[in-house]
Amino acid sequence: MIEVQGLTKRYGPTTAVEALSFEVRPGAVTGFLGPNGSGKSTTMRMIMGLDRPDEGKALVAGRRYGELRWPLREVGALLEARTFHPGRSARAHLTALAAGGGIRPARVDEVLAAVGLSGVAGRRAGTYSLGMAQRLGIAAALLGDPGVLLFDEPVNGLDPEGVRWIRELMKSLAAEGRTVLLSSHLISEMALTADHLVVIGQGRLLADTTVRELTTRGRSLEEAFFALTGASADYRGAAHPTYRGATADHQGTAADHHEVASAIDAAPERNDR
Amino acid sequence: MTAVTATAPTGHHGFAHAARMEWIKLRSLRSTAWALLLTVAGMVAIGVVTMANTKVPSADKAAAFDPTNNVLAGVALGQLVVGVLGVLVVTGEYTSGSIRSTLAAIPDRRTLLTAKAAVYGTLTLLVGEAVALVTFFAGRAALADGVPRPGIGDPGVLRAVLMSGAYLGLIGLLGIGIGALTRHTASAIATLVGVTFVLPAVNGGISGPTVAKFFPTMIAGNSLAVAKPVSDMLSPWTGFAVLCLYVAVVLGAGARLLARRDA
């Protein structure tokens, strides 16, 4: 379970995330969808305790990241950029993390095998291709066998086979009862992988719903997405201050889903005015 | 719903986990071994060459003659290598992005910086003491016939050797602290070199020892590595205490900044 509560993050004049609230539940893949620059990575960094929110908080398993007792055994994350030293081998990188996370060392070879890096585990990680680097990041996320997993754009740089592997991995992790938050700006990927969707635009929540609900009445996910994100730009321009159904004060609870769905439906019409 | 452990593991992570992680990280980079090898070889070589060229002092200088100070001349090189490596222990994490993995395991910045300081400080202290002792004996053996040989048991000699070794540990910690302050390799190394080499030289040229004696390199050469304390300079223990103060202040400030900044 991940609870994001009223998160706001500003970088100088840029507001990257604004009053964002949603929950990520176990047992499903929750897609975190939004255009580039909409604040997905920033939100994930705040969940991980890497960036400090200006307002609000994020809880994982009921605690702030910094208060977790065994962070790597409770949360695993693949973040956007490379998160290893190029001079260290994959095995050394994971062995160090295992020591820091209180994880038995034998787990290192297990996750190396799971992501298909056993054969190159002794090589300096700086020599890895983008796809191998992603696999090393996933190995690190799986190291502590955590119940909560965050993946920020995991399919970036992967070949079709790798993309499919990630997709199956996400689904199987969720099927084991884990909480999986998967960010992407790729709508098609979300349609194939996610059960639940949190859609953001310009740092604000646009929808917190299921893929199914969003694509009712024969509309494709893509159409629904553009309707939503178009509305967000519109809202930003302050042309329609009355359109608030899916933004700041939305708390992302299950009861709200229908409200959100109707707000989504309303969006294109408002755009047309 | 199978594999997930609903039961929370007992206990919690802490400094010991952070220290073990940092030790594995330190020894798994080739640069660590190379840098320390360079420190040892460089300091011993400089000590031996300096001693081989040390002449019998003239009668008026015999009282102040302090070959222990000569043999430890290589500390000037050693501090640079050890300090730069200390900088990299922190800045290397930020330039590579590995800091995000590290903080995922050990979210508390103070615990992390303390662990880095403890591990690297201990390593450089041990290497420093070992190389100081080896350099002393190797250098002493290289003295020409007729030059008075210092004995490790002579007054002040063991203190000078051990304090010079400890100096490397302190400079290692200073490097870590400066790295935590700037988080950028180039600016941290520039700061380190400025504080150790450039500023004391400039300052010494302008105002003599009044201010210059407070710079780390000056303390190392004129306060620590002396069997016979030098007038105008800080006494050995005062110099040592001043250095410890610098390290505490810089590490403390570095920890504060790390805790406040986004990673």
Ligand SMILES: Nc1ncnc2c1ncn2[C@@H]1O[C@H](COP(=O)(O)OP(=O)(O)O)[C@@H](O)[C@H]1O
């Ligand atoms: N460290 C940072 N400093 C300044 N601006 C940032 C920083 N990180 C993100 N931003 C800005 O915040 C916004 C959201 O970025 P990001 O979270 O990376 O979006 P996404 O992951 O959805 O593409 C963008 O406008 C981006 O330029």
Ligand SMILES: [Mg+2]
């Ligand atoms: Mg991103």
